[in-house]
Amino acid sequence: MKANASSAYPSAPAGAGLNAAVERYYDTTLDLYEDLWGEHVHHGFWDVGERPGSDAERQAATDRLVRELVAFAGLDRLPAGARVLDVGCGIGGPALHLAGPLGCVVEGVTLSAAQAARANEKAAAAGVADRAHFHQRDALANGFPDGSFDAVWALESLMHIADRTAFFAEAMRVLRPGGVLAIGTWSVRDGELNAEEHKVVDQILRHQVMPSFSSLEEHERLAVAAGFTEVAFTDWSANVANSWEPGFAQVRELDNGRSMMRDLARDRGVDVLGFFYAGPLMLKGFATGAVTYGAVRATKPSAATGAAEPAAAAGAAEPAGDRPA
Numbered sequence: 001m002k003a004n005a006s007s008a009y010p011s012a013p014a015g016a017g018l019n020a021a022v023e024r025y026y027d028t029t030l031d032l033y034e035d036l037w038g039e040h041v042h043h044g045f046w047d048v049g050e051r052p053g054s055d056a057e058r059q060a061a062t063d064r065l066v067r068e069l070v071a072f073a074g075l076d077r078l079p080a081g082a083r084v085l086d087v088g089c090g091i092g093g094p095a096l097h098l099a100g101p102l103g104c105v106v107e108g109v110t111l112s113a114a115q116a117a118r119a120n121e122k123a124a125a126a127g128v129a130d131r132a133h134f135h136q137r138d139a140l141a142n143g144f145p146d147g148s149f150d151a152v153w154a155l156e157s158l159m160h161i162a163d164r165t166a167f168f169a170e171a172m173r174v175l176r177p178g179g180v181l182a183i184g185t186w187s188v189r190d191g192e193l194n195a196e197e198h199k200v201v202d203q204i205l206r207h208q209v210m211p212s213f214s215s216l217e218e219h220e221r222l223a224v225a226a227g228f229t230e231v232a233f234t235d236w237s238a239n240v241a242n243s244w245e246p247g248f249a250q251v252r253e254l255d256n257g258r259s260m261m262r263d264l265a266r267d268r269g270v271d272v273l274g275f276f277y278a279g280p281l282m283l284k285g286f287a288t289g290a291v292t293y294g295a296v297r298a299t300k301p302s303a304a305t306g307a308a309e310p311a312a313a314a315g316a317a318e319p320a321g322d323r324p325a
């Protein structure tokens with residue numbers, strides 16, 4: 001089985017059914033993620049060999065992953081007021097960093113209305129509601145004008161999007177010339193997976209409502225094919241795999257919390273259980289080397305005639321379509 005073909009592991013429902021399933025998953029797990037991981041719905045980042053410690057250290061690790069991606073993509077060089085599209089914004093944890101310390105203006109999109117509402121609440125509480133707006137909207141039909149962003153940020157959302165060619169085309173469309181694409185994503189090892197690895201990967205996809213994984217090399221190929229330049233990726237598997245250690249990822253709930261899980265499944269639907277299955281499956285996936293994780297950066301070529309005018313300075317238009325959730 002070829003790991004890097006985006007259709008290699010068809011697990012979650014396709015088409016409109018996929019988006020509805022992703023929306024339902026994040027609507028029904030919002031409080032579980034927030035209780036456990038705080039405002040970040042993504043891995044933590046540690047030095048290789050470092051282990052998760054106290055709750056505060058774990059929170060610091062998820063903050064750190066955001067800073068690592070900012071640095072890898074060079075977004076720390078963006079001027080204050082730069083416009084960033086956050087594709088798959090969750091409850092706004094990363095966006096609050098981009099809008100707060102970095103002073104960017106962030107438009108976040110998520111399929112989950114509950115997440116968008118929570119993210120807007122958190123932006124207001126953090127005093128950045130004027131710079132961070134969150135919408136319930138599909139990343140591939142986001143309604144923003146051409147060339148209206150200085151950066152597109154997609155942290156752990158691309159695994160949920162079946163048509164990654166369309167994702168890169170859409171990022172290219174909304175970026176201004178010279179704009180930067182920054183991706184952090186779950187991925188798979190490039191090349192063949194054996195039957196056992198395939199089984200683990202397939203279970204992860206099913207429980208996490210993801211249609212397929214691509215390898216980091218495949219992301220690079222797709223970015224180049226879409227016309228991006230300065231494309232690079234880095235493998236952070238050894239930095240993030242600790243995220244699934246018992247204690248951090250609540251893996252022990254599988255042993256101790258069966259009645260709680262039964263109640264949740266009854267009240268919210270059985271898909272909510274994917275939240276609990278992720279830990280042991282991801283530990284296994286990383287241990288076998290089949291599951292990987294990395295960051296990708298890419299740049300939209302500057303216009304031939306000079307000026308790559310910042311989208312902020314160009315007075316980028318407000319999105320067509322809905323109001324912020």
Ligand SMILES: C[S@@+](CC[C@H](N)C(=O)[O-])C[C@H]1O[C@@H](n2cnc3c(N)ncnc32)[C@H](O)[C@@H]1O
Binds near residue numbers: 023026091115160
């Ligand atoms: C694992 S969470 C990551 C959230 C956030 N980026 C973070 O790091 O905290 C995945 C997010 O991707 C969003 N997502 C998945 N597919 C999407 C799509 N087609 N359009 C918009 N958002 C999408 C989900 O709604 C969810 O907010």
